[in-house]
Amino acid sequence: MTEFDxxxxxxxxxxxxxxxxxRFLAGAGARIRMESDSVTVPDFGAGLRPRGVIIVGQESRLVRAVLEPCCPVPFVAWPFAGLPAWVGSLDLVVVLASQDGSDEALVxxxxxxxxxxAALLVATAMNSKVWQAAAGSSSLLVPTSTGDPLAAAIVLMSILHDIELGPDVVPADTAEVADMVAEESSPYHDLSNNGAKDLAAGLADALPLVWGGSVLAARASRRVAEALRRATGRPALAxxxxxxxxxxxxxxxxDPFADPDELHESQRPVLLVLNDMADNxxxxxxxxxxxGAAEAHDVRICTLDAGRGSDVDRYVTLLQKGLYGAAYxxxxxxxGSAGGPQI
Known part of the structure; x- marks a missing residue:
């Protein structure tokens, strides 16, 4: 097993x-700003309220988690090719396309x-296959340029708020949150003053158990666990x-008397709690x-706090902190041979 240095x-x-x-992680805020620059409030007709909203594509489950609690109409994240049989002219279909908009299922x-x-709200690369398939009189096409599905999802959620289908999502605020995490986690801050590096040191030699109590924190925990598995090649549970x-x-x-060189800390769990500060x-x-169980069984505890802000702001805070930890x-x-943006 490779030793953590x-x-x-x-x-x-x-x-x-x-x-x-x-650098890819540090650019999260910039990508959100870039995607939001060309956004306009759609006009699907005066007083339109769709019978239902169905969303397909990357980050569709994130959008559903944010909107479902307050959306005034049924909201469905559809993971399969095609659309449910009930979707028709009274409904709104939201499509979050892949980087180049070539996914045949989304086309x-x-x-x-x-x-x-059906009315269509689509975020995809301009003139992509999805763009061409979605073009029509009842479609709003949002051009994407960064290839970041999270940034595109945040922009779409802000549009859905503008047409009174979801909570207030302000891309500029979320971008600022991402920038703050990037500053706190900068490689120029040493281990003694860098939460992400400290997190990495706490997680590197053990089995990470990642927990987030709310729906959004749980989603962030799965993304962080995935990044840790890629970083270590070892299991990480969420x-x-x-x-x-x-x-x-x-x-x-x-065993307090064991030789430190013979300890197999990778066999022991470490609990990583993603605390989104929700009053639940x-x-x-x-x-x-x-x-309590971790303290009773001498299991190391690491905590990430989301701070304050909207649901989306807190999600991005937890996600980015966890991804920075996995990168370190x-x-x-x-x-140092971490390569490109594999996170």
Whole structure:
């Protein structure tokens, strides 16, 4: 197993070798701004309220998680090719296309929505296959240029708010949040003053158990766990508290007399809590149970706080902090050969 070298996190030469992946993370705020520059409020007709909204494509589950609690009409994230049989001229179809807009399943969904006469709201690269399939009198096409599905999703959520189908989402505010995380996690801040590097040091040599209590924090936890798996090549779990508790309670006790060189810390779990600061009594109970079990079984605890702001702002904060932590884990394990934007 590759040994984690925390000194690599402050080594200028090593960090220079990982510049591309860190630069990609630091550009999240800029990509959100770029995608929001060309946005206009759509006009689907005076007083239009669709019978239902169906969304397909990348980050569709994120959009549903944000909008579903307050959307005045049924909101469905559809993971399959094509559209449900009930979609028709009274409905709104939202399409979040891939980077180049060539996904055949999304091309088919956009064309099918057009044939059925549904209103269409599409974010895709200009003149892509999805763009061409979606073009019509009842379509609003939002050109994307960064290839970042999260940035495109944030812009679409702001549009859905403008037509009174979702909560207030302000891309400029979310971009500022992403910039703040980038500043706090900058490679120019050393390990003693960098939360992301400190997180990497805490996660590198163990089995990460990532937990987020709310719907959005849970989604961020899955993305962070995926990034950690890519960074380490080892398991990382992101599941509910009921599934995590047995893993924590089954942790092998530490032997205080064991030779440190013979310890296998990679076999022990570490609990990473994504705290989105939501005022939810049930979530607070679950968090107390997890923290109590971790303390009782000598399991290391790491915490990411979302701060304040909208649901989307808090989600982006947790996600970016976790992704930066995973990037520094990769750097510490690989000696700087982290490569491009694999996060």
């Amino acid at each position: 925390d000194s690599a996190l402050d080594d200028p030469d090593v960090l220079a070798g990982a510049d591309e992946s860190l 088919s969904s956009a064309a099918e929505a057009n044939r059925r006469g 599941v509910g508290s009921e599934e995590l508790l047995p893993v924590i309670e089954g942790a092998v006790p530490r 009594p049930a979530m607070a109970i679950q968090r107390r149970q997890l923290l 884990v990769r750097i510490g394990l690989s000696g």
